[in-house]
Amino acid sequence: MSNPSVITHDVIVVGAGLAGTWAAMIAGEQGVDVGVISKVHPLRSHSGAAQGGIAAALGNVRPVPNTGPDGPLEQVPPDAEPYDSWELHMFDTIKGSDWLGDQDAIEIMVKDAIEIVYEYEHMGCVFSRTPDGRVAQRRFGGHSTPRACYSADWTGHVLLHTIHEQALKHGVRFYSEWYALDVIVEDNVCKGIVALDILTGQVVLMRAKAVMFATGGYGRAWKITSNALANTGDGVAIAYNAGVPLMDMEFVQFHPTGVYGHGILLSEACRGEGGYLLNSKGERFMERYAPGKMELAPRDLVSRSEQTEIDEGRGVGPDKQGIWLDLRHLGREKILERLPQVREIALNFSGVDVIDELAPIQPTAHYSMGGIPATVDGQVIADAQSTPVVGLYAAGECACISVHGANRLGTNSLLDASVFGRRAGYAMAAFVKGGARLQPVESDAVARNEARITRLMSDAPAGKGESWSQIAAELKSTMTDNAGIFRDDARLRQALSDIRRLQERFQGVRIMDHSRRFNTDLLGALETEHLLTFSEVVVVSALARTESRGAHYRTDYAKRDDEHWLKHTMAHKSPDGPVLSFKDVNINWEKYPPQERKY
Amino acid sequence: MSDNGSPLTITVRIQRFNPDVDRKLYLQDFKVAWQQGMTILDALHTIKAEQDGSLTFRRSCRHAICGSCAMNVNGRNMLVCEQPIKAHLNRKNEITIRPLPYLPIIKDLVVDRTTFWAQYMRVKPWLIPPENIPEKEFRMSPEEVAALQDAEHCIMCGACYSACTVVGTTKEYIGPHALLKAFLRVMDVRDSAPGERLADIAGSDGVYRCHTIFNCIDACPKHLNPTRAIETLRKLAQKRLAFEAARAERQKHLDKPVTSG
Amino acid sequence: MRIFQMQRWTAIALLVFLTIHMIVVHYPPFHIDFSRIAARMGDPLWKAIDIAFLAAVLIHALAGTHQVFTDFQRFSRLHRVHGIVMVVLGVVAFIYGTATILAFNPEVAAEAALHLP
Numbered sequence: 001m002s003n004p005s006v007i008t009h010d011v012i013v014v015g016a017g018l019a020g021t022w023a024a025m026i027a028g029e030q031g032v033d034v035g036v037i038s039k040v041h042p043l044r045s046h047s048g049a050a051q052g053g054i055a056a057a058l059g060n061v062r063p064v065p066n067t068g069p070d071g072p073l074e075q076v077p078p079d080a081e082p083y084d085s086w087e088l089h090m091f092d093t094i095k096g097s098d099w100l101g102d103q104d105a106i107e108i109m110v111k112d113a114i115e116i117v118y119e120y121e122h123m124g125c126v127f128s129r130t131p132d133g134r135v136a137q138r139r140f141g142g143h144s145t146p147r148a149c150y151s152a153d154w155t156g157h158v159l160l161h162t163i164h165e166q167a168l169k170h171g172v173r174f175y176s177e178w179y180a181l182d183v184i185v186e187d188n189v190c191k192g193i194v195a196l197d198i199l200t201g202q203v204v205l206m207r208a209k210a211v212m213f214a215t216g217g218y219g220r221a222w223k224i225t226s227n228a229l230a231n232t233g234d235g236v237a238i239a240y241n242a243g244v245p246l247m248d249m250e251f252v253q254f255h256p257t258g259v260y261g262h263g264i265l266l267s268e269a270c271r272g273e274g275g276y277l278l279n280s281k282g283e284r285f286m287e288r289y290a291p292g293k294m295e296l297a298p299r300d301l302v303s304r305s306e307q308t309e310i311d312e313g314r315g316v317g318p319d320k321q322g323i324w325l326d327l328r329h330l331g332r333e334k335i336l337e338r339l340p341q342v343r344e345i346a347l348n349f350s351g352v353d354v355i356d357e358l359a360p361i362q363p364t365a366h367y368s369m370g371g372i373p374a375t376v377d378g379q380v381i382a383d384a385q386s387t388p389v390v391g392l393y394a395a396g397e398c399a400c401i402s403v404h405g406a407n408r409l410g411t412n413s414l415l416d417a418s419v420f421g422r423r424a425g426y427a428m429a430a431f432v433k434g435g436a437r438l439q440p441v442e443s444d445a446v447a448r449n450e451a452r453i454t455r456l457m458s459d460a461p462a463g464k465g466e467s468w469s470q471i472a473a474e475l476k477s478t479m480t481d482n483a484g485i486f487r488d489d490a491r492l493r494q495a496l497s498d499i500r501r502l503q504e505r506f507q508g509v510r511i512m513d514h515s516r517r518f519n520t521d522l523l524g525a526l527e528t529e530h531l532l533t534f535s536e537v538v539v540v541s542a543l544a545r546t547e548s549r550g551a552h553y554r555t556d557y558a559k560r561d562d563e564h565w566l567k568h569t570m571a572h573k574s575p576d577g578p579v580l581s582f583k584d585v586n587i588n589w590e591k592y593p594p595q596e597r598k599y
Numbered sequence: 600m601s602d603n604g605s606p607l608t609i610t611v612r613i614q615r616f617n618p619d620v621d622r623k624l625y626l627q628d629f630k631v632a633w634q635q636g637m638t639i640l641d642a643l644h645t646i647k648a649e650q651d652g653s654l655t656f657r658r659s660c661r662h663a664i665c666g667s668c669a670m671n672v673n674g675r676n677m678l679v680c681e682q683p684i685k686a687h688l689n690r691k692n693e694i695t696i697r698p699l700p701y702l703p704i705i706k707d708l709v710v711d712r713t714t715f716w717a718q719y720m721r722v723k724p725w726l727i728p729p730e731n732i733p734e735k736e737f738r739m740s741p742e743e744v745a746a747l748q749d750a751e752h753c754i755m756c757g758a759c760y761s762a763c764t765v766v767g768t769t770k771e772y773i774g775p776h777a778l779l780k781a782f783l784r785v786m787d788v789r790d791s792a793p794g795e796r797l798a799d800i801a802g803s804d805g806v807y808r809c810h811t812i813f814n815c816i817d818a819c820p821k822h823l824n825p826t827r828a829i830e831t832l833r834k835l836a837q838k839r840l841a842f843e844a845a846r847a848e849r850q851k852h853l854d855k856p857v858t859s860g
Numbered sequence: 861m862r863i864f865q866m867q868r869w870t871a872i873a874l875l876v877f878l879t880i881h882m883i884v885v886h887y888p889p890f891h892i893d894f895s896r897i898a899a900r901m902g903d904p905l906w907k908a909i910d911i912a913f914l915a916a917v918l919i920h921a922l923a924g925t926h927q928v929f930t931d932f933q934r935f936s937r938l939h940r941v942h943g944i945v946m947v948v949l950g951v952v953a954f955i956y957g958t959a960t961i962l963a964f965n966p967e968v969a970a971e972a973a974l975h976l977p
Contacts, residue, residue, distance in 0.1 A: 040657075041712075043755050044665040078856070121736040124726025124789060126744055126751045133738030133857035151751070157664060158751055165725035199705065228660040261636060264662040345662055348681045349636070469648035512652025517619050518706040521652035769933035803930065807864035810931075833864075 009035035010432045012208040014180045016042035019396025019421030020214030021163045026425025028170035037178040046228040050156025051267035053148030055411040056113035059084040061137040061146045075130035084145040086110040096142040097405025098550035099594040102586035105401045112419040125162040139272045142298035142409040153267045153341045181449040185242040190392035191439040201516025209436040210428040212393035221535045222365035223480040226265035235398040237530035245570040247400040250542035251369035253551045256302040258364025259349045260322040268410040271295040278324040279314040293599040300407040300551040303363040307485045324358040371400040378424025384583035395420040406550020465510025468525040488556040492543045540578040541569045607633040614697040639679035656708040666756030671697040676758035676818040699761035714770040722781040727792040733854040740857040750783035759815035771804045775815035775825035782828035794843035801836040870920040877913040902966035914957045922946040
């Protein structure tokens with residue numbers, strides 16, 4: 001059962017969702033020796049929970065001519081004019097990002113999108129189809145054309161299984177249920193990671209020429225979230241602790257349709273297929289906020305509109321914190337065909353059948369736009385001048401490349417993870433084949449992390465130790481109340497002082513489970529430490545950004561301020577807390593200059 | 600609060616076992632105050648946070664898509680995250696939770712799925728595409744896609760596998776989960792090796808080992824039907840060559856529009 | 861696959877044989893007496909039917925036993941031995957049963973019946 005105390009691979013990928021598995025699969029295909037560690041079995045990764053689709057300007061579907069942009073959809077006849085283009089996709093993404101997305105990266109993403117969807121299809125992904133056998137597409141929030149390729153409302157699941165199978169085919173070695181504790185970065189060179197084999201409880205040094213982080217988002221710092229229990233932002237916290245900056249951490253997307261009280265996601269496809277949002281008076285209130293796009297406005301805007309309705313007393317449910325999602329007019333057949341999972345979730349968690357009942361929903365913390373700053377090849381950078389951290393790569397939700405800027409459009413996340421995961425795979429393979437070497441590790445990282453675990457397992461100095469779950473609960477509470485959809489200076493300061501107090505209290509945390517074998521109590525404590533680490537960065541970054549842009553909305557600075565804030569925030573670790581620097585946004589001033597963002 | 604307004608206390612009986620410490624399995628009772636909307640997973644979390652941090656179980660997504668939390672509740676396999684606890688209480692407000700049966704226990708409710716994944720690998724779960732890849736997508740009719748959708752929705756939670764009595768007696772059996780995956784690939788018009796696949800699963804550890812007991816259907820949290828898939832594979836294995844020929848013929852037209860309706 | 865097919869084919873055959881057997885032996889629609897039974901048992905066609913019935917029962921039962929036995933991984937080393945035992949058992953039982961069926965002679969039986977107490 002025991003492992004060697006040092007494990008070596010050419011490439012080590014941390015995280016086995018779409019981004020990590022794509023990178024591993026590509027590197028494996030290129031003949032590089034790859035190991036992937038994942039805290040859950042790879043097929044349990046949260047990429048699989050994505051429901052609605054993956055965006056690509058295939059142009060397979062268009063509204064029936066003369067029915068307007070919202071008309072019923074049909075397949076595009078073979079000889080017809082193309083209805084979609086990567087340029088349109090690019091503009092929608094830039095507008096969705098509130099001009100904070102780097103336009104060079106966005107261009108790469110939307111161009112690669114077409115290829116990557118076909119590649120998925122060739123690998124066996126089961127997409128829904130048009131009558132003539134092409135990949136079917138549907139509408140999604142913020143996209144001006146029907147662009148979301150989908151597999152009913154199981155898209156993420158289907159993509160994840162497909163890519164995992166391919167990685168197995170290419171002989172990628174998976175370390176399932178291994179937890180990354182630390183990444184070793186010395187003098188801007190990454191040398192490996194320290195990981196915990198959850199089964200045996202052994203701390204192992206893993207050396208590699210290249211390390212990639214694909215650890216997903218950090219939505220678990222909020223009370224109501226669509227994120228899996230595993231999405232505790234370990235990767236961003238570990239990288240930050242190792243001296244890597246974090247970029248744009250203040251931008252956290254709240255999804256408009258989480259199951260009331262649970263936060264579990266009901267796909268945006270509900271609205272893409274034509275669902276309505278109603279307040280307690282039965283009004284389609286989106287008329288007031290986005291008369292053009294109505295329910296299909298981007299997520300940040302819809303969530304804020306919902307929260308405004310709730311705050312003004314027009315919410316529904318026992319504590320008036322909810323909104324109705326109305327799918328009844330779609331009809332049984334369409335719901336069963338296109339939204340089977342949505343129906344199942346609403347049945348299980350709200351006890352309502354969306355075919356003939358209203359479903360109570362509320363905004364839910366959903367996607368982390370910020371993360372580890374990386375180039376379009378996944379190369380992690382150390383500062384605003386883009387100095388590379390040699391041998392360290394990142395892609396997917398944990399990375400900030402930044403294609404989503406201040407707000408991500410639906411269906412662009414599966415795309416981002418796939419496109420940049422794949423690019424990072426090629427980049428790492430080239431890096432390894434280009435003569436990269438294993439670096440000698442002189443750090444005491446293993447001993448340091450052993451000590452971390454020993455402390456948590458030791459007896460409390462006096463009386464009973466603090467419980468990590470209590471601390472995590474208090475953190476989530478303050479993040480929700482003070483760093484949620486609406487923010488202001490006073491609330492953010494409150495959050496910051498709460499977090500610092502909780503960080504101090506964490507020093508007193510002790511766990512109840514003292515066995516080494518499969519110790520999930522230990523994991524919970526380590527994850528809580530990571531939550532506290534990055535939450536501080538989120539709040540400090542949000543406090544500094546005195547404007548409202550995309551998902552970051554300050555009631556005390558309600559306008560976007562391009563003059564001062566058209567730039568990325570970068571937070572660097574220091575003994576006194578995060579220190580900020582700023583990085584320019586890549587903008588094509590001729591083609592896509594900033595405009596007012598209206599829907 | 601229970602329906603009549605008085606607080607409801609639930610007894611959660613959990614099978615415990617840490618092989619490093621315990622010599623025998625034992626059942627331990629925990630008392631939990633019921634709350635509106637509480638799932639079985641919520642109860643486990645409450646116990647872990649407030650009473651015994653060493654209680655060990657797997658979980659992640661909370662909405663029946665990741666497949667981590669399959670367990671045996673009152674004798675039936677299910678995903679505990681999507682089950683309201685109240686629906687599973689007996690008259691004394693008790694519920695009994697055990698790990699998935701027939702599998703080695705790692706700790707408490709966590710089982711070792713090694714054989715489960717080994718059998719998954721054995722059926723080569725990946726697509727074996729034809730030689731000529733079109734520039735765009737392979738053309739598949741909506742009907743051809745619909746035939747796959749059931750199998751594609753399998754989340755690999757292991758509920759069927761560990762409900763199968765044949766798996767209980769032999770781990771050499773491929774198992775319902777992997778046979779369902781094999782079914783997915785065999786039925787996919789894009790797969791160019793259905794003949795080999797059918798030959799591989801027609802041995803004594805494959806489709807003919809199934810006793811048609813239907814436990815897999817009963818256990819599946821996604822309402823899939825592995826037994827029907829196995830039965831279909833048996834039939835196809837009998838006419839393997841004809842099926843292979845039909846597939847080769849179909850694959851000549853994978854780049855052309857389909858007519859559907 | 862072959863064992864499985866044998867199981868299925870013999871199962872269908874048994875359905876037919878059992879139906880005939882139940883009607884003819886247990887619930888005959890006509891009056892039954894010794895001479896009728898003796899005549900039937902002496903009829904070469906009925907002898908052939910009984911031998912086929914015997915073969916179907918043996919194959920189905922022994923193959924089934926073997927299938928269940930091989931379900932158990934812990935006996936996996938013995939699978940081959942068990943298979944051989946089943947075949948030998950089947951052959952012996954078939955020879956013994958066939959010999960018994962063929963040996964029936966209605967005249968000898970009638971003679972013997974006269975001496976019954």
